[in-house]
Amino acid sequence: MNNIPKVKIGIVAVSRDCFPESLSVNRRKALVDAYKAKYDEADIYECPVCIVESEIHMVQALEDVKAAGCNALVVYLGNFGPEISETLLAKHFDGPKMFVAAAEESGDNLIQGRGDAYCGMLNASYNLALRNIKAYIPEYPVGTAEECADMIHEFVPIARAIVGLSDLKIISFGPRPLNFLACNAPIKQLYNLGVEIEENSELDLFEAFKKHEGDPRIAEVAADMAKELGDGNKKPEILPKLAQYELTLLDWIEEHRGYRKYVAIAGKCWPAFQTQFGFVPCYVNSRLTGRGIPVSCEVDIYGCLSEFIGTCVSDDIVTLLDINNTVPYDLYNEDIKDKYDYSSTDVFMGFHCGNTSSKKLSFCQMKYQLIMARSLPEEVTQGTLEGDIAPGDITFFRLQSTADNILRAYVANGEVLPVATRSFGAIGIFAIPEMKRFYRHVLIEGNFPHHGAVVFGHYGKALYEVFKYIGVDVKEIGYNQPAGVRYPTENPFA
Structure with a gap:
């Protein structure tokens, strides 16, 4: 780190x-x-x-x-x-x-x-x-x-x-994809926090990528990727392009960090990225995040900021996931009920296409991105890292600026269960006590987007103090309240 x-x-x-x-x-x-x-x-x-x-x-x-x-x-x-x-x-x-x-x-x-x-x-x-x-x-x-x-x-x-x-600079590429306004937020609060931001066009990134064609370092980086992936290297033909892209980002960081010591990236990954670059950036994003340089998807600037805070607090690798889907009742009944002390509404699946470091996966394969391949040729969707997230303690959290420029945050300690997801992407079955109520009265009520940052371990106490220190009003820091403690917005007759 x-x-x-x-x-x-x-x-x-x-x-x-x-x-x-x-x-x-x-x-x-x-x-x-x-x-x-x-x-x-x-x-x-x-x-x-x-x-x-x-x-x-x-x-x-x-x-x-x-x-x-x-x-x-x-x-x-x-x-x-x-x-x-x-x-x-x-x-x-x-x-x-x-x-x-x-x-x-x-x-x-x-x-x-x-x-x-x-x-x-x-x-x-x-x-x-x-x-x-x-x-x-x-x-x-x-x-x-x-x-x-x-x-x-x-x-x-x-x-x-x-x-x-x-001493942080966030480097972003391109606007949020269409229908991802949830990842859009005023940048004024970044300056209030002392964070610098450099916003670039994805065309600037594409130009820099083209200039790295034939870079003599590509072979070495591709070999390192192959070593990391091992038997999970299902698309070896795409490694040189991924290596070229990784070098593009690393060089951009060094050329653009300016007077700042630390850097994080809010990257673009669709809809035109894969057709123009010829791959998806997920695996490269996972590798940089694994080195302590957080890279968020879909130009999620506050997700990227949250990841960096989590990296500092934990001194460890983080990830950014969608709070994605419910756990089907049959899977819950077969693999979770009577084995773990969680109700069916305490568990959910955290997912993203493939940006989680291989070091935080139980197993991994680098292959094509299924969701994008439903509407695009499969060959331009290669480069995602898939696997079940390693079980253990986690903290789900996010720092966000609201549309009216108020800092808001949430923190919840939980765990990834050692249960097979039976699904695709970088994904895990997460358990957070009283998740049902937390989902409704913090995440929905607080207008938080679907992306949440994940640190591997219980760091809720430290994160809560960080948010207080940087000026988040304690009334704006949500957490998963225990049963019997009512949220202000919770219907007392429900």
Whole structure:
């Protein structure tokens, strides 16, 4: 994953000048030691310059963490803390911030050893609001060194997504296909999030593709594709064209990323793509996504954005799927009922033509695209990757701008069941508790399009915090509410 940021967290301890500074010094050291002992893979920096008690200390600490290359900040209340200086520190740090506070340590040391950070966190949160400063505050932000270390570890994927968004460029090709207005949305919110977008014509892409004819690298890329596909390489004759297209996209990224570090692509794939290019781009899209460069289908810009956020949060491969079709009752009764604790309306099939990485499929074949082949010659529909999605935990989610330019999101933890789909495409049987009600009162009521991003694992907690941090109103973040908890739009008499 070389298309997402590395997070380096600077930890700065603060102290109210009427409290013993040693409380913050010793507690900061204990916190850093606990973190390194438990999470040695993360890059963490302990600011040694000072304990922040004043605005001058704040400036000194800020310069120190910047010089150390920190792109995320933890403000640690070792005791009550100076509410003005600590919030100014957060204000002037350019990157994601977190506030966390020390719990008291011993009932035998509650005179000189009492820090009152439990109280100080309240003042810190109030001052953050006064100054309109965004900061991540854990569900319960007060703890021992070990507990605070765990909280900081949970902050890492959140910080990675925030940093990534601030340096992301989305490259799109062409308008949405006809009858895909659901994938169209105002781009104003991209700029509000700090994301750049470069919109291109698919004719520009076609011209670049033609210029890559005879590229000496094609043979090597085609061989790599053949190695990845193995026995699933059912259309070997199309590999050189797919390799040519992959090189076109990779070169376009390097030539057009500009000053941005990270890139994602919202690509065109029909209706004219296959007749002009002579193939479908699904397999190439899957390969780039497998390298941490998300590529969405049907010029779904916010789907692409969602995929990138999922890549940052999970540090893993993601996919974009249609929330596609119900599971037939006979299949449910034969393979799911009495074997898994899900009703027939908790399960559905997530599908797309073939954009899911081979690393996230139980098996795969690269062949022709059945839906397109119903109305086009089969030879121009080759290049899709088919297979059942690997079973395991997933999170289905999406960030979307509404037609009236409001950010809206949803998050739902679930799983892919180890049940054969008996169908085609990159597809899996997904199970989300209370999906029936979630489908009606979040997806339909919220006017979400049919595309949803998928991360492989349960990342709902981190994604929810990312959406809050970037400014999505909590009333606009939908989730699958448990049975007995009514949605605002749910008919109480139903």
